[in-house]
Amino acid sequence: MGMTMMTGPGWYADPADVSMVRWWDGVRWTQHAQPAVYGAQALPPVGPPVPPESQQPAELNFYGANLVSLIIVAFAVISLGSYYLNGVLFIGFLPLGLAYWAARRGEPLRVPAGILALVVFGLSLYYVRQF
Numbered sequence: 001m002g003m004t005m006m007t008g009p010g011w012y013a014d015p016a017d018v019s020m021v022r023w024w025d026g027v028r029w030t031q032h033a034q035p036a037v038y039g040a041q042a043l044p045p046v047g048p049p050v051p052p053e054s055q056q057p058a059e060l061n062f063y064g065a066n067l068v069s070l071i072i073v074a075f076a077v078i079s080l081g082s083y084y085l086n087g088v089l090f091i092g093f094l095p096l097g098l099a100y101w102a103a104r105r106g107e108p109l110r111v112p113a114g115i116l117a118l119v120v121f122g123l124s125l126y127y128v129r130q131f
Helices: 067-086 093-105 110-129
Strands: 010-014 017-024 029-035
Touching: 010 029, 067 093, 067 110, 093 110
Parallel strands: none
Antiparallel strands: 010 017, 017 029
């Protein structure tokens, strides 16, 4: 079944499977499909299925998308600054755990933050071995 630009959005017979109906958004077929029900008792759906608000992914800005990675950077700056100014370096286990969390969240800055966490951890091990 070929749809034209003049055909409005709606549920139409799926061109690949006549036992299904698929949502046509007015331009192209979407991934939304459901079994076709024909007969007097069936009512056509009024629109495409929309997940509840709680299931829709929120658009995050740079800070929201990289929150854990930015916490790692802040910890590293404070830790390295403290080492430079006072000779005291915080133990780097916290950034390693946060780096794992950033990786699980799929943050865009997870790789550089993870490298920074490893550097802080390595320096803290070196600092501890000096004593």
